[in-house]
Every structure is written in C-alpha cells, then in structure tokens.
Amino acid sequence: MSPDSRFPRSFLWGAATSAYQVEGSPLADGAGPSIWQRFAHTPGRVRGGDTGDVACDHYRRFEEDVRWMRELGLNAYRFSVSWSRVLPEGTGRVNQRGLDFYRRLVDALLSAGIQPAVTLYHWDLPAALDDRGGWLNRDVAEWFAEYASVLFGALDDRVEMWATLNEPWVVTDGGYLTGDLAPGHRNLFEAPRAAHNLLRAHASAVQAYRAQGQHRIGLVVNLEPKDPASGQPEDLAATARADAYMNRQFLDPVFLGRSPEEMREIFGAAWPDPPAADFDHIRQPIDFLGINYYTRSVTCADPAARPVGAGRVRQPRHAYTETDWEVYPAGLTQTLLGVRQRYGDIPLYVTENGAAFYDPPTVEGDELADPLRVAYLRTHLQAVQEARRHGVDVRGYFAWSLLDNFEWSHGYSKRFGLLHVDFETQRRTPKASARFYAEVIRSRGEALLEGRLPA
Numbered sequence: 087m088s089p090d091s092r093f094p095r096s097f098l099w100g101a102a103t104s105a106y107q108v109e110g111s112p113l114a115d116g117a118g119p120s121i122w123q124r125f126a127h128t129p130g131r132v133r134g135g136d137t138g139d140v141a142c143d144h145y146r147r148f149e150e151d152v153r154w155m156r157e158l159g160l161n162a163y164r165f166s167v168s169w170s171r172v173l174p175e176g177t178g179r180v181n182q183r184g185l186d187f188y189r190r191l192v193d194a195l196l197s198a199g200i201q202p203a204v205t206l207y208h209w210d211l212p213a214a215l216d217d218r219g220g221w222l223n224r225d226v227a228e229w230f231a232e233y234a235s236v237l238f239g240a241l242d243d244r245v246e247m248w249a250t251l252n253e254p255w256v257v258t259d260g261g262y263l264t265g266d267l268a269p270g271h272r273n274l275f276e277a278p279r280a281a282h283n284l285l286r287a288h289a290s291a292v293q294a295y296r297a298q299g300q301h302r303i304g305l306v307v308n309l310e311p312k313d314p315a316s317g318q319p320e321d322l323a324a325t326a327r328a329d330a331y332m333n334r335q336f337l338d339p340v341f342l343g344r345s346p347e348e349m350r351e352i353f354g355a356a357w358p359d360p361p362a363a364d365f366d367h368i369r370q371p372i373d374f375l376g377i378n379y380y381t382r383s384v385t386c387a388d389p390a391a392r393p394v395g396a397g398r399v400r401q402p403r404h405a406y407t408e409t410d411w412e413v414y415p416a417g418l419t420q421t422l423l424g425v426r427q428r429y430g431d432i433p434l435y436v437t438e439n440g441a442a443f444y445d446p447p448t449v450e451g452d453e454l455a456d457p458l459r460v461a462y463l464r465t466h467l468q469a470v471q472e473a474r475r476h477g478v479d480v481r482g483y484f485a486w487s488l489l490d491n492f493e494w495s496h497g498y499s500k501r502f503g504l505l506h507v508d509f510e511t512q513r514r515t516p517k518a519s520a521r522f523y524a525e526v527i528r529s530r531g532e533a534l535l536e537g538r539l540p541a
C-alpha cells in the first residue's frame with residue numbers, strides 16, 4: 087500500500103453502542119421507563135426473557151469502557167442518549183441526574199482524546215409518550231425537538247457530531263409492522279404514519295439545531311442493496327419495491343422532498359398521502375449521512391410476503407452470520423457509491439458495521455480468537471477503501487459494537503462486540519478482532535493487506 091492510499095489522519099475510527107443495549111440501570115437516578123423497558127419485561131417478547139436491566143452495566147462502568155477505547159486507539163465513540171433518562175415523562179421536566187450521566191461520559195471521552203458522536207434516538211421512546219400515541223401522534227415532532235434542544239443546550243459545546251434518529255426504517259418495520267421490536271404493534275396502517283412522523287421529528291430537531299447548535303447534525307439509516315434474483319419482470323419489480331421500502335423511504339424525502347412512487351403500491355389504502363407542506367419541512371440540508379451496513383438481499387417476487395411482496399433468496403455458497411445475514415462486503419462499496427449517485431456528494435460515515443458469530447459466554451485467559459469477525463472487519467474496511475478510491479467522501483467508520491450487548495429481541499444470544507462481555511461477571515476481554523482493529527487504526531489501514539495477521 088502506498089503511503090497516500092492510507093486512510094487520512096482526519097478519518098474517524100470508532101465503535102458504536104446504544105443506550106438500552108449497554109447501559110443497564112434503566113430506571114436509575116430518576117429516569118422514566120422507555121418502551122424497551124416495558125417491551126423486554128413483557129413475557130414472550132425477548133428471547134429467554136432477557137432484559138436491559140443490567141446489560142453491560144455501562145452506566146456504572148463507562149470509565150473502564152473509555153479506557154478500553156483508548157487502549158484500542160479509537161478516536162470516536164458513537165452512543166445514544168436515553169430520552170427518558172433526560173425527560174422522564176418525555177416532555178417538560180428535565181432530570182438533571184440523567185443529563186449528568188451523559189455529561190460525565192462526554193467529559194471522560196474528551197479527556198481520552200475520543201470524539202463523542204451522539205445519537206438522539208436509538209429506539210427507546212419514553213413509555214409516557216407511547217401512552218400518548220408515540221410515533222403515531224403528530225405532536226411527536228415537537229416532543230422530539232424539545233428533547234433535542236435540551237441535549238444541544240447541555241452538550242453542544244463539547245459534542246461536534248449529532249445524529250437525530252438511528253434507523254427509522256427499523257423503528258417502523260419492527261415496531262409497527264412485524265411487531266418484533268417495541269412497541270410491538272402489527273398494523274399496516276400505522277407503519278407508514280409512524281414513518282412520516284419520524285421524518286417530521288428528524289426535521290424538527292435539525293431545525294432546532296440550526297437555531298442553537300454550532301457543529302454538525304445528520305441522520306443514520308440502515309441500507310441494504312437489493313439485487314434481483316433474476317431478470318424476470320416480477321423479480322425486478324419486487325426488487326424495486328424492496329429498495330424503495332428499505333433504502334429510499336427515508337432518504338428520498340430528506341434529500342429529494344418526496345416519497346418513492348412505489349410506496350403507494352406497497353401500502354395501498356394504508357398509504358397516508360402526507361401533505362406537500364410536510365415535505366418542505368422534511369427536506370432540509372443535513373451535514374452528513376450515517377450509513378449502517380450489515381448485509382445485502384438477493385430479492386425475488388413473493389406475493390405472500392405482505393406488504394412489499396418481496397422475498398430473500400439464500401446464497402448457498404456464501405457465509406452467513408449468527409443473525410442469518412449474508413456476508414457480502416462488496417455490498418458496502420455498492421451502497422456508498424449508490425448513495426452518492428442518487429443523493430449527491432454528502433459527507434458519509436459508516437455508523438455501524440459488524441457481525442455476530444458464535445463466541446463462548448466465558449473466556450479463559452486474555453484473548454478470544456474470532457477469525458470470522460476479523461475477516462468480516464478486514465473485508466468491509468477494504469470495501470470502504472474501495473469506495474474512497476472511487477472518490478466517495480467517507481469520513482469515518484464505527485464498528486458495531488464496542489461490547490457484546492443486548493441484541494433486542496434476541497436478548498444476549500447474539501454477540502457483536504469487539505470486546506467480549508461475560509454477563510455473569512461483567513469482565514471485558516478483547517477479542518482478536520479488537521486487536522486487529524487497533525492495528526488497522528494504528529497503521530491507518532495498512533494492516534488490511536491480505537496475509538497480514540492480527541498482532
């Protein structure tokens with residue numbers, strides 16, 4: 087690798103987590119319950135009855151976790167704020183003790199030379215707001231802007247990178263259509279309404295930031311290339327619908343000021359046909375786009391798969407992760423190039439990328455060998471390099487995740503961490519992938535070259 091093909095010195099090398107997945111102590115210090123607190127405590131919702139009550143105990147162990155980040159050489163950490171820690175009822179009264187936790191975390195990061203990248207919403211709506219209709223209530227846009235303003239006021243002097251929402255597609259698909267995620271509804275009419283209100287809330291927070299903030303704000307979406315299983319017209323049409331539903335439903339309104347045509351076809355009578363004025367509000371410049379990439383989908387027509395009418399074709403020769411996601415690094419390059427082509431040259435960050443592979447619950451000794459995750463990281467970082475070689479403005483990469491953690495309805499059964507967590511003792515052990523990532527960071531990408539083994 088020639089010295090100039092290395093990643094630039096300004097590149098952000100991070101790891102990501104989210105509040106409910108790692109913090110634990112969800113009701114400590116005056117916090118209100120979130121929809122995830124409620125959902126996880128509802129029997130049958132989460133595998134094995136697991137909850138985020140303890141999780142990685144990051145709420146109490148964040149200083150140790152920041153030391154680990156420093157040891158790995160990270161210069162950025164992406165985490166989310168729990169809305170109901172800061173505003174226990176969702177609006178109105180601010181809980182200073184909740185806010186103080188994030189102040190202490192930000193200060194610890196900054197003194198370790200690590201840049202905080204804060205996500206305002208990673209799926210844990212205050213339960214009190216869900217009782218008022220949650221994402222289905224149009225007022226949620228003002229509620230969200232009010233909450234965002236509290237955070238901007240408290241932390242924008244030290245936080246230079248903000249994201250409004252994490253993966254709004256998952257919020258609506260899992261929360262309102264399949265019911266696999268909180269609040270667990272299954273309603274064709276609700277999903278597109280929640281989606282539209284998520285967009286409005288995003289825009290209202292961006293607007294609040296323009297009035298109040300000094301740095302940068304963006305949005306984080308999960309994208310997945312949809313490759314047609316064949317050239318048959320039905321498969322091509324299904325692929326276009328799947329792409330509209332997952333990849334364009336949120337980005338077209340934000341960047342182009344309209345919803346994809348296919349949305350009407352997908353939702354039929356359930357499509358709300360939002361007023362044009364809403365799109366003027368939604369289409370506001372953002373400073374960067376965060377992309378979470380895990381896999382792609384080879385797509386075929388499947389009329390039984392309502393409402394999109396698209397299915398996924400398994401690729402027998404390819405590797406799959408423990409969450410049954412095809413390992414497909416080329417899809418990351420494809421995604422980054424595709425976003426630039428459709429939406430223009432906006433600064434991009436890979437805000438999540440990683441994989442669950444089997445790791446044992448406890449570890450003897452000091453290191454855990456996870457060759458599949460090392461290979462996953464290596465090939466996906468090479469895919470980022472490839473996009474950069476094509477001139478795409480990718481400015482950072484955040485591995486999902488810093489820690490093994492509460493993987494939503496899978497509970498603790500899927501481990502994505504660079505650091506292994508023994509959930510009995512809370513001991514952290516770096517996996518070989520953590521050491522490998524540290525070496526990539528130290529060498530600014532040289533360690534990605536094939537044949538070079540992790541230190």
Ligand code: FCB
Pocket residue numbers: 104107252253256308378438486493494502
């Ligand atoms: C993403 C989520 C993140 C984590 C990973 C595996 O969809 O943003 O919280 O669950 O998947």
